[in-house]
Amino acid sequence: DTGVSQxxxxxxxxxxQNVTFRCDPISEHNxxxxxxxxLGQGPEFLTYFQNEAQLEKSRLLSDRFxxxxxxxxxxxxxxxxxxxxxxAMYLCASSLELWRELFFGEGSRLTVL
Amino acid sequence: DQQVKQNSxxxxxxxxxISILNCDYTNSMFDYFLWYKKYPAEGPTFxxxxxxxxxxxxxxxxxxxxxxxxxxxxxxxxxxxPGDSAVYFCAASGLTSxxxxxxxxxxxxxxxxx
Numbered sequence: 001d002t003g004v005s006q007x008x009x010x011x012x013x014x015x016x017q018n019v020t021f022r023c024d025p026i027s028e029h030n031x032x033x034x035x036x037x038x039l040g041q042g043p044e045f046l047t048y049f050q051n052e053a054q055l056e057k058s059r060l061l062s063d064r065f066x067x068x069x070x071x072x073x074x075x076x077x078x079x080x081x082x083x084x085x086x087x088a089m090y091l092c093a094s095s096l097e098l099w100r101e102l103f104f105g106e107g108s109r110l111t112v113l
Numbered sequence: 114d115q116q117v118k119q120n121s122x123x124x125x126x127x128x129x130x131i132s133i134l135n136c137d138y139t140n141s142m143f144d145y146f147l148w149y150k151k152y153p154a155e156g157p158t159f160x161x162x163x164x165x166x167x168x169x170x171x172x173x174x175x176x177x178x179x180x181x182x183x184x185x186x187x188x189x190x191x192x193x194x195p196g197d198s199a200v201y202f203c204a205a206s207g208l209t210s211x212x213x214x215x216x217x218x219x220x221x222x223x224x225x226x227x
Contacts (some may be wrong), residue, residue, distance in 0.1 A: 004156070006156075033215075034219075040203075040219065040220075041219055041220075042117075042202050042217030042218050042219050042220055043157065043202070043217045044217070045214050045215060045216075048214075053222045056212055056214070058214075080185065091156050091157070093156075098213075099160050100145065100162070100206075101162055102147075102157060102204075102215065103157065104149075104156035104157045104158070104159075105156050106154075106155050106156045107154075107155070109154075
């Protein structure tokens with residue numbers, strides 16, 4: 001399978017715990033994006049990388065959120081001290097060209113109790 | 114401020130008929146538009162795109178129309194099939210709030226009735 005891969009697919013955690021999601025993009029894509037989607041809404045932009053450089057972060061990304069892409073391959077999104085409002089589907093996408101067709105993974109659903 | 118709007122939250126169409134999904138945008142700096150389809154518990158799947166230099170793009174049963182003067186795009190699915198039942202998102206990319214990013218609409222749930 002050469003698509004975008006995300007894991008875990010589901011994560012249930014208690015408020016205050018830290019969680020980490022991983023994204024493996026399509027191998028030849030050097031651009032990687034994180035989005036968040038809540039019920040009834042479209043995906044909201046969080047951050048994006050070109051290779052290992054994080055080039056943009058949304059104001060939605062509070063200081064409890066951090067994303068990395070070491071070596072420009074896979075990426076991780078960590079949420080520290082989770083809150084109930086963090087419950088959402090976290091989507092990763094990759095693209096060959098900047099801001100052209102984004103190819104999404106299946107998402108990681110976070111439930112904070 | 115919702116820069117990309119899909120005003121119809123849902124649409125039902127009979128199998129074999131045309132489905133028309135609409136999307137409006139407010140930012141004249143948007144220069145590339147895409148449609149995605151999303152099934153429950155899956156990530157969005159890319160369907161079709163259009164650059165602002167064109168007014169139509171066709172791929173099989175899917176055609177996207179862009180009316181720049183009206184800041185409106187639409188997705189036509191002909192003929193509609195039950196497997197097309199999903200949530201459809203339009204997205205626009207361009208310079209917004211000083212940076213370049215994709216903005217998604219809130220989606221339209223399409224139900225194709227057999």
